[in-house]
Amino acid sequence: MSIKLIVGLGNPGNEYKDTRHNTGFWFVDKISEQFGISLSHDKKFHGDVGRGTIFGQDVRLLKPDTFMNRSGLAVAPLAKFYNIAPNEILIAHDELDIAPGSIRLKTGGGHGGHNGLKDIVPHIGADFHRLRIGIGHPGHASKVSGWVLSKPSSDDGISIDKALDCALDNLNLIMAGDFDKARNAINGFKLS
Numbered sequence: 001m002s003i004k005l006i007v008g009l010g011n012p013g014n015e016y017k018d019t020r021h022n023t024g025f026w027f028v029d030k031i032s033e034q035f036g037i038s039l040s041h042d043k044k045f046h047g048d049v050g051r052g053t054i055f056g057q058d059v060r061l062l063k064p065d066t067f068m069n070r071s072g073l074a075v076a077p078l079a080k081f082y083n084i085a086p087n088e089i090l091i092a093h094d095e096l097d098i099a100p101g102s103i104r105l106k107t108g109g110g111h112g113g114h115n116g117l118k119d120i121v122p123h124i125g126a127d128f129h130r131l132r133i134g135i136g137h138p139g140h141a142s143k144v145s146g147w148v149l150s151k152p153s154s155d156d157g158i159s160i161d162k163a164l165d166c167a168l169d170n171l172n173l174i175m176a177g178d179f180d181k182a183r184n185a186i187n188g189f190k191l192s
Contacts, residue, residue, distance in 0.1 A: 002177045003129070004088040005060045006031060007075055009116040012065040020135040021068060021148040024092040024116075027131065027164050028061050034168065037061055045081075046074040055172045060084075071116040076123035086127040090174060092167075093117065096144065098134030100152060101159030101191040103167055105174070105183045106130045129179070131167055131186075133160065159191055
């Protein structure tokens with residue numbers, strides 16, 4: 001099954017632009033830039049939406065403007081309107097349990113406490129693909145909120161960027177639905 005919708009999760013607004021919680025947005029921005037797909041705001045789908053061709057596949061990009069904990073309000077209407085099944089959706093999001101510079105591709109499963117996923121699952125089910133972008137953990141649950149809403153250190157920022165480039169380098173496999181091969185390449189990525 002090929003991918004028809006790539007969603008990057010994050011929070012709208014300049015004050016959040018460079019925060020760890022917005023790594024999903026960063027991934028969609030990289031795709032948009034590399035493949036010349038421009039994004040524009042679409043009220044109907046509560047976010048910035050674009051459409052283009054990636055490795056011969058017709059695909060839509062989405063960056064919800066609903067704030068993280070209401071992401072389902074953007075993903076569900078767009079998927080429904082264009083008749084896109086959950087297993088044709090890739091959602092890129094920040095992941096506390098993975099170190100910066102690591103990245104994981106996963107299909108299905110729980111929301112792992114991630115507020116964006118927590119809001120999407122009741123709307124479309126859990127059978128979508130996830131690109132989990134490592135941002136590291138601050139060490140204590142009480143610090144998580146401040147951590148995800150702050151900028152990564154410059155070293156962490158570079159590491160996250162390299163991990164995103166790895167995902168971009170393997171986007172052809174993801175688009176083609178060759179998830180085993182894509183998982184091997186992405187999940188095995190190590191910073192050199």
